[in-house]
């Protein structure tokens with residue numbers, strides 16, 4: 319079967335634009351991810367990292383908390399900066415991850431009587 323060349327180019331460019339996720343850790347592969355892979359998967363799943371959302375200060379608080387209470391080791395300042403930049407860039411706060419409430423006008427009619 320012959321596949322039109324333009325179609326292949328389209329598929330390839332879609333592939334390149336997608337965010338790359340490392341298969342084994344689930345981490346977004348952008349600058350700093352190797353440091354996070356090296357330091358953040360030893361005690362718990364990377365999923366604990368990738369499911370968290372926080373700004374840089376809160377990520378720092380989480381790291382300090384693990385250092386004070388969970389035996390997390392100290393980092394060289396430049397390594398810590400890379401880790402924090404990576405986390406704050408790729409897993410930033412999301413103000414509201416819940417859907418908005420359903421407006422009353424979209425509720426089923428019989429709900430009026432339930433109150």
Ligand code: HEC
Pocket residue numbers: 354357358359360361362366367370380381384388389390391401405
């Ligand atoms: C020395 C062990 C250790 C290492 C290494 C480690 N952590 Fe943790 N971390 C823990 C423990 C223990 C918990 C608590 C787990 C639980 O609540 O079940 C935790 C919890 C967390 C949580 C959840 C915090 C919360 O408030 O629920 C996040 C996010 C996290 N770690 C991120 C990281 C990141 C990012 C790194 C790398 C910089 C890292 N961890 C490296 C031990 C570690």
